[in-house]
Amino acid sequence: MPEHCTNHPDRPSVITCFKMNFGYCQECLDTCEACTEPCGYCKTRSGCVIYELCRKSESVRLKREECED
Numbered sequence: 001m002p003e004h005c006t007n008h009p010d011r012p013s014v015i016t017c018f019k020m021n022f023g024y025c026q027e028c029l030d031t032c033e034a035c036t037e038p039c040g041y042c043k044t045r046s047g048c049v050i051y052e053l054c055r056k057s058e059s060v061r062l063k064r065e066e067c068e069d
């Protein structure tokens, strides 16, 4: 598991994207910046904590709608 947030290298990671093996901090998780691929195929999606936590997020929902058009 990566020790630091991919977007914020000065912060410890609290969660890992198993597909990309990127770490993310709590803020990235809270703002749902943690899922790099809300649209494309992700083989870990069914067990992805990030995806589950962000399922109701407005920003992720909008991103998804954009790519489904």
Ligand SMILES: [Zn+2]
Pocket: 005, 006, 007, 008, 011, 024, 025, 026, 027, 028
């Ligand atoms: Zn971060």
